Amino acid sequence: MKLRFVLPLVAFVALVGLLWVGLSLDPRALPSPLIGREAPSFDLPELRDPETRFTSAEMLGKPALFNVWASWCVTCRQEHPMLAELRRVGVPVYGLNYKDTRSDALRFLARFGDPYNAIGFDESGMVGIDWGVYATPETFLMDRHGMIRFKHIGMITPDIIEQKILPLYRQLEMES
Amino acid sequence: MNRHRILATCVLGWSALFLTGPVLAQSGPTAPPSEPMVFATEEQEASYQKLVRELRCTVCQNQNLIESNAPLASDLRRQISVMIKDGAQTDEVVEYMVARYGDFVLFRPPKNATTxxxxxxxxxxxxxxxxxxxxxxxxxxxxxxxxxxxxxxxxxxxxxxxxxxxxxx
Known part of the structure; x- marks a missing residue:
């Protein structure tokens, strides 16, 4: 008889718990299938120097950060100082200028600074598709062999740099 | 007598609502005018039409590729059409998408331990x-x-x- 009253209560509490957990989940966060896989290769014109090419092979040999950005992306603008900070502490920062125009992108860099070692100019967005890009900014961290080890969608914050990117970068530096 | 008339009106009104319901739903949100796609064969056209309805747009996640106005969806539609014109099979296109965006792009997720x-x-x-x-x-x-x-x-x-x-x- 008592069970009849306890059981609905237990079910209700379980449901509340389930919904509570659901509130903290981000339905927009996509787990990237690229983590632990080789970075997709590309061969693109360099944004700042159209005569030269920037190939994915240039990022090999050292752990590297690969940041997908565009001048039309407001969050990229907010994020930009973080990339300069990463470069300052010695992380090689590469860029993919995604579905942008060259003049807009160059104006962006002139105004907010240019922390990139090299930038691929992906006007059509095809390289972005290969990298599974769906929302700029996106940032990848690769080891020296070109394996993608970490991906962050959205703005890099000081917290993410301190807690995720730098510790992993130091660890990747140690790996042979 | 009067009550019967009210009842009849109600029944008529409700059935009218139910009958017109689906029609209204159909004329509601329509797919955006997508790029004209010309295929060599009807099979290619059919597999394109099937794919753009079964693959999810990762930008606006509750829409499929054909419904979405997002620039990425447009790029992906174009990419799918190029692949199909090059003779890719439906499952090859699906593999291509899953390799880049994960199982998330499938409106019918595969049956595995997590699903x-x-x-x-x-x-x-x-x-x-x-x-x-x-x-x-x-x-x-x-x-x-x-x-x-x-x-x-x-x-x-x-x-x-x-x-x-x-x-x-």
């Missing part, structure tokens, strides 16, 4: 519910069938039967 609950959970819940219902009903029936009358009930029954006999005689 068993999703695929079989509702069925399992229904089986459990039916089993529970069957058990409760069976228990109730056996209780009713086997419960013997208590001493008081026996006496009351006898009294009632005695009254009846006296009344009829």
């Amino acid at each position: 068993y609950l999703l695929w079989y959970g509702p069925g399992a819940l229904m089986v459990i519910g039916l089993a529970l219902l069957g058990w409760i009903l069976w228990r109730r029936r056996s209780q009713v069938a086997t419960a013997p009358l208590s001493v008081e009930e026996q006496q009351r029954l006898r009294r009632l039967l005695d009254d009846d006999e006296k009344g009829s005689s």
Whole structure:
């Protein structure tokens, strides 16, 4: 008889718990299938120097950060100082200028600074598709062999740099 | 009389609502005018049309590729059409998309360890519910069938039967 009253209560509490957990989940966060896989290769014109090419092979040999950005992306603008900070502490920062125009992108860099070692100019967005890009900014961290080890969608914050990117970068530096 | 008329009006009104409902739904949000796609064969056209409805736009996640106005969806539609024109099969295109965006792009996720609950959970819940219902009903029936009358009930029954006999005689 008592069970009849306890059981609905237990079910209700379980449901509340389930919904509570659901509130903290981000339905927009996509787990990237690229983590632990080789970075997709590309061969693109360099944004700042159209005569030269920037190939994915240039990022090999050292752990590297690969940041997908565009001048039309407001969050990229907010994020930009973080990339300069990463470069300052010695992380090689590469860029993919995604579905942008060259003049807009160059104006962006002139105004907010240019922390990139090299930038691929992906006007059509095809390289972005290969990298599974769906929302700029996106940032990848690769080891020296070109394996993608970490991906962050959205703005890099000081917290993410301190807690995720730098510790992993130091660890990747140690790996042979 | 008046009440009948009101009732009839209500019934007519409701049926009209239900009949026009689906039509209204259809004329609601329509797909954006997508880029004209010309295919060599009807099979290619058919697999394109199937794919853009089954693949999810990762930018606006509750829309498929054909419904979405996002620039990425447009790029992906173009990429799918290029692949199909190059002779790619439907599952090759799906593989291409999954390799880049994960199982998330599939509106019908594959059956694997992480999705068993999703695929079989509702069925399992229904089986459990039916089993529970069957058990409760069976228990109730056996209780009713086997419960013997208590001493008081026996006496009351006898009294009632005695009254009846006296009344009829």
